[in-house]
Amino acid sequence: MLRTRALEIFxxxxxxxxxxxxxxxLSNEADALDAVQEAMIKLARRxxxxxxxxxxxxxxxxxxxxxxxxxRRRRVRTRWLMPFRAERAEEAAPAWPEPADPAGDPLAGLExxxxxxxxxxxxxxxxxxxxxxxxxxxxxxxxxxxxAQAMGCSEGSVKTHYxxxxxALRGRLEEx
Amino acid sequence: xxxxxxxxxAREVYLESASSLDAATRTALAVxxxxxxxxxxxxxxxxxxxxxxxxxxxxxxxxxxxWISPRPGTEAYHASLDEAxxxxxxxxxxxxxxxxxxxxxxxxxGQP
Numbered sequence: 001m002l003r004t005r006a007l008e009i010f011x012x013x014x015x016x017x018x019x020x021x022x023x024x025x026l027s028n029e030a031d032a033l034d035a036v037q038e039a040m041i042k043l044a045r046r047x048x049x050x051x052x053x054x055x056x057x058x059x060x061x062x063x064x065x066x067x068x069x070x071x072r073r074r075r076v077r078t079r080w081l082m083p084f085r086a087e088r089a090e091e092a093a094p095a096w097p098e099p100a101d102p103a104g105d106p107l108a109g110l111e112x113x114x115x116x117x118x119x120x121x122x123x124x125x126x127x128x129x130x131x132x133x134x135x136x137x138x139x140x141x142x143x144x145x146x147x148a149q150a151m152g153c154s155e156g157s158v159k160t161h162y163x164x165x166x167x168a169l170r171g172r173l174e175e176x
Numbered sequence: 177x178x179x180x181x182x183x184x185x186a187r188e189v190y191l192e193s194a195s196s197l198d199a200a201t202r203t204a205l206a207v208x209x210x211x212x213x214x215x216x217x218x219x220x221x222x223x224x225x226x227x228x229x230x231x232x233x234x235x236x237x238x239x240x241x242x243w244i245s246p247r248p249g250t251e252a253y254h255a256s257l258d259e260a261x262x263x264x265x266x267x268x269x270x271x272x273x274x275x276x277x278x279x280x281x282x283x284x285x286g287q288p
Binding site: 008011012015016019020029033043045048119134141173 | 186189192194195196205215
């Protein structure tokens, strides 16, 4: 009973952030909701008995896999069923807004939603592993060992991906 | 912009965006959470929880029956075969013609 309550609190705390992470990768709210739901169900079914400290890296690993599965399904759909829709979607993507403070913080002075949109676009432009490393390390605040567990790679790889992500993201945001 | 400033600002924006989700998305996430918790409980009950307890209960009952029932060769075993039961067995054996084939053996088996 206590464990169920602890799991509920954990999921309630992480679900909105997980949705934002899935939204970055999938660029589609319905797909993001599906990915988050899948991750929550798998964590609850398979890993609820594991120590609570393991839940966060496990959840992120499951979420990452759910996102990959969703992207794979989408690629198949796009390739075989809707060959022209992806191109149209790219054409319709909104332009980046004018920078509010080009000399300093690119995200300064922006409304929360607008700042998030710009950050998400910067993150979306990163290679997948770099984006995962940045999201887990910088945004979720996991330590290097937890990131390695979540990403299924060595701690050295996490550091490399993270380092590259920070520099690439800084460059992208300052380009604005 | 320094690395520290970038990561700090990115985290602020991220957390702020997560806390300002629209009501419909929040509701959908809450429904997903409840579904996950329910499936966790249902999964335990359906697949794992009752199997071991059922198997243990069956094993305990079997062990108890074996322990309580008298073993062949003991006084309790012979006492459990009352006179009426024994004569029924003898009658059945005679009907089948077993007593004609090996009378010594069945006489020996009938001894207490």
